[in-house]
Amino acid sequence: MSINFAALVRNNRSWLVLAVCFFLGGFFLSYTTFSQDPEMVKLLEESSLTMLQELGEEVFTVSPLQGLLILFLHNMSSVISIMFLGFLLGLPALFSALANGAVLGLVAFQLAESGTSPLPFLAAGILPHGIFELPAFFLSVALGLKLGYHLVFPFPDRSRGQTLRFILAEMGFSLPYLAGLLAAASAVEVLLTPHILTKFI
Numbered sequence: 001m002s003i004n005f006a007a008l009v010r011n012n013r014s015w016l017v018l019a020v021c022f023f024l025g026g027f028f029l030s031y032t033t034f035s036q037d038p039e040m041v042k043l044l045e046e047s048s049l050t051m052l053q054e055l056g057e058e059v060f061t062v063s064p065l066q067g068l069l070i071l072f073l074h075n076m077s078s079v080i081s082i083m084f085l086g087f088l089l090g091l092p093a094l095f096s097a098l099a100n101g102a103v104l105g106l107v108a109f110q111l112a113e114s115g116t117s118p119l120p121f122l123a124a125g126i127l128p129h130g131i132f133e134l135p136a137f138f139l140s141v142a143l144g145l146k147l148g149y150h151l152v153f154p155f156p157d158r159s160r161g162q163t164l165r166f167i168l169a170e171m172g173f174s175l176p177y178l179a180g181l182l183a184a185a186s187a188v189e190v191l192l193t194p195h196i197l198t199k200f201i
Helices: 005-011 013-036 038-060 064-087 091-113 118-152 160-191 193-197
Strands: none
Touching (some): 038 064, 064 118, 064 160, 160 193
């Protein structure tokens, strides 16, 4: 595929913007909902937060190298699923963007409720590894949404088969870059983030 990564990002910037908007929409919707009805917190705690806690226990109860590998494989399998399950009309990508934003909104709400300013805590706990992880996540969502949309509406100058082959080629081309970003994110999250967070706990 005769394209570089910068061109891939540039060619999909509208889908990336859409992915970010869904993520932020999930964040603000959940934060607003929990502010108005705190009882709703229990619903998300029993699902998403429980899974995150289990993953955290799995990652941080083994050696740093093992934890890094576990986290990397988990995140890599997630972005691959988000992209290729775009065949389901892009719905998994849409749901993933909303759900991840909602989880972040829940964390922000719980911090605010406990009297902790959410912004510094989230910046310390998410920003260091998020610099690498969020671009990978947003690109996977963007390509998943794109696949779902063009499965129904092919490119104007191409058949549906040609359109799908092109998008799948974009996905395949992006995988090494996604892997690099997620490897860096996993290293930062396992090796640095816990030490940074100790200043806020």
